[in-house]
Amino acid sequence: MQKIKVIIDWDENFGAVSELVDGCVATGKTFEQVKENYASALEFHLEGLEKVEIPAELSGDYELEFELTAQALLHRFDKILTRATLSRITGINERQLGHYVSGYRNPRAEQRKKIVDAFHQLGKEFLSVS
Numbered sequence: 001m002q003k004i005k006v007i008i009d010w011d012e013n014f015g016a017v018s019e020l021v022d023g024c025v026a027t028g029k030t031f032e033q034v035k036e037n038y039a040s041a042l043e044f045h046l047e048g049l050e051k052v053e054i055p056a057e058l059s060g061d062y063e064l065e066f067e068l069t070a071q072a073l074l075h076r077f078d079k080i081l082t083r084a085t086l087s088r089i090t091g092i093n094e095r096q097l098g099h100y101v102s103g104y105r106n107p108r109a110e111q112r113k114k115i116v117d118a119f120h121q122l123g124k125e126f127l128s129v130s
Helices: 031-047 070-077 083-090 094-102 109-127
Strands: 002-010 014-017 025-028 062-068
Touching: 002 031, 002 070, 014 031, 025 031, 031 062, 062 070, 070 094, 070 109, 083 094, 083 109
Parallel strands: 002 062
Antiparallel strands: 002 014, 014 025
């Protein structure tokens, strides 16, 4: 099964796009909503294409793999986890995290990795609770 990478970003709403499918975009107020909207938009988009226009990766079975930008990831959890908590688990100061959430600055690749790794570690800690 092919995995189709879909990038989710944040700008007043979540927005989704895949480099594989030009012209297919979706938005949503929540992360779950944008994922659903993109799946529907992609299905609709593919219905409108001629068979020869459909990318080979989408002609058989495929699975959408969603990747959030740092801004979208931080925004998704901004109301759930305080910036102080985010700062403690990522090792990035609160002010810098605020710049990332607002889109004023974009983190370098290694900073984004620290953020993602911190969320993964937090998830593992939650899963270890019985």
